[in-house]
Amino acid sequence: xxxxxxxxxxxxxxxxxxxxxxxxxxxxxxxxxxxxxxxxxxxxxxxxxxxxxxxxxxxxxxxxxxxxxxxxxxxxx
Numbered sequence: 001x002x003x004x005x006x007x008x009x010x011x012x013x014x015x016x017x018x019x020x021x022x023x024x025x026x027x028x029x030x031x032x033x034x035x036x037x038x039x040x041x042x043x044x045x046x047x048x049x050x051x052x053x054x055x056x057x058x059x060x061x062x063x064x065x066x067x068x069x070x071x072x073x074x075x076x077x
Contacts, residue, residue, distance in 0.1 A: 012067060020064035027053035 027050065034049040043051075 016064045016067035019067065020061055023053055023057045023060045027057075 030049050030053075031046065034046045036045050038045045040048055
């Protein structure tokens with residue numbers, strides 16, 4: 001079995017960290033754009049934006065978690 005070099009492992013770890021960090025950055029970056037007095041279904045747009053990203057964060061963390069164990073398993077081999 002061919003194992004990837006240290007550069008490939010580092011790249012995989014970097015990707016995992018970026019995927020885990022994306023939802024927090026997007027949620028915070030969107031606040032100035034969605035901080036309006038517009039209501040969607042009786043809910044302020046900013047609250048809707050935050051709720052959507054709170055729901056999406058676990059999906060991003062699950063994806064990051066799927067990337068991370070591969071790098072850890074390759075370290076153990």
